[in-house]
Amino acid sequence: MDLSYEKLKQRVKQLEQETRFYQNLIKQIPFSFTYTDYKEGMKLEKKRGNISPTIQSIPASSKKDTDLQLDIDLNHDVLFEKVEKFLTPIFDLVPHHIVFVDGNGIITLCNLQTAIDTGVDRDSIIGKHIRELLQLPDELIVTLQSIKKKEPIYNREVFDRFYGIINTRFLYNNDGSIKRVISTFQSLTMMKETEKLAVAGRIAAGIAHEIRNPLTTVRGYLQFLKGELPDQIVSLIDRLLIPELDRANSIITDFLSIAKPANIKMEKMIIHRFIQEDLGMLLQSEALLHNVNIHFDLDERLDNCVIKVDKSQLLQVFLNLFRNAVEAKVKKTMHVTISTKLYNNIVQIRFCDDGPGIPPTIIGHIFDPFFSTKETGTGLGLPLSRKIIELHKGTMKVESGDNGTCFLIELPLENC
Structure with a gap:
């Protein structure tokens, strides 16, 4: 009997410990939520600002097991730094510049494309002023202008170290101060390079059609006629004419490589x-x-x-x-x-x-x-x-x- 009583006391103590553990866990949850267990006939609700939840009885039902409803406010319930940490690997897939700064111009997020194009170490630039990233005077940094005027920028074309289109948007704290300025920059430099290659491609296509076939024909006839010509002429064909035709054909091949690059085998x-x-x-x-x-x-x-x-x-x-x-x-x-x-x-x-x-x-x-x-x-x-x-x-x-x-x-x- 004594042994059974001791086991019962230990079990009760364990259950009390587990209950306190769950209670403390729920107190640490920063957002509001409602959890309903229909089979047990109980509903737990935690409201924003309240440390402890409320538990109430509801009619039991076998039609539905449980239901969980979350009410998360990113501005209040989650540190924005955690949101930025979550977003960073997603923004790393974007081929444009994405930078978050606070109201003082301090960088809190920098995607990989920005770091590569500006030649900085992404991890070390976090926490630095945006001027250290762009290497420009403050008066030329559009993001800082946006903060100073407290006005977002819409599709402004910029001509500094980079050429492209910049946009800024604001996130605010409850007191109206700036939480973050989100800056996006779409570089147009690559588009200019693409246009150049497109022009080169069109030239290449025309050259290939107009010149390559006649070159092939001329080379073929020179090879055919070598057997009927004097040695001096044959030597000229072998040392000069055919090599020059081959060089011209090689140039055309290079033209076509710009227009339509060969398939790569990774x-x-x-x-x-x-x-x-x-x-x-x-x-x-x-x-x-x-x-x-x-x-x-x-x-x-x-x-x-x-x-x-x-x-x-x-x-x-x-x-x-x-x-x-x-x-x-x-x-x-x-x-x-x-x-x-x-x-x-x-x-x-x-x-x-x-x-x-x-x-x-x-x-x-x-x-x-x-x-x-x-x-x-x-x-x-x-x-x-x-x-x-x-x-x-x-x-x-x-x-x-x-x-x-x-x-x-x-x-x-x-x-x-």
Whole structure:
């Protein structure tokens, strides 16, 4: 009997403890809700502002088990910082700039596209003033103008470091002060580049139809006639005419690559293995021929990280960059450095040379189709290279000065 009584006391104590536990849990819930258990014939209701809920009896029913109704006010019941934390991975999928600031211009949310385009670390920019993100004086920052005037901006075109359309919207506290200013920026720079490529595509289509067939016909007849011509003429055909026809056909192929890029065949690869083995072997042989020293500076954090790429097309991009560097070199020996860095869940690959650099007057045009400073250049190598990177969902940029030129390629990581 004594043993049974002790077990009963322990069970009662346990039930009392569990009841207090549930009561304390409900007190911590910040929002209003109603929970109804029809089988038990009980209804629990917690109202906003009340710590303890009320429990009342209702007619029992077997037609329905339970019902839960929530009344959540994001301005009162949930810390807005938690809402922003929830929204961040969603906004990271948006290819435009999205930035939240408080009433003082302090950044509370910054999506991935903004961080990539402005060249900042997304985690470190949170809590900083928006001027540190945009690197502009306050009077040129439209978001700050919107805060100062307490007026939202609707589809304003801006021409500062970036070119595009900006919008701002406000969220307010109960006292009427600004809780957040939501700024969205749609870059039009890419649209301009797309228009250029579209024009190039239309030119390419016309060239392909009007020129490629006659070139093929002429080449075929030259091959056919070689057997009936003197050796001197045959030598001229082999050394000059056919190679020039093939070069013209190659240029047309490049034109068509802009108009309609080849299908990419993606495969998963460890990024450093690709750089050291595939790219390294390709460039080392070229480097020996052109008196170039190649150095790799790889971020250890990326040793096991995987990217999804078309290996042959990505190799073509780096081969284009290498050949451009070699053609520009003026020193007896050129040094090329290929480095990687883990940044915002993407891999940054820098291809840098110590050549003469690109003049400031033309650096803004090097990705334009058909722009070239070389006598025999077509101006298609860099536009095609950037197109390949964009097909890999990446970006390609250039920096240049007296100490050389760096191409920055950013690619998304598959896993790391």
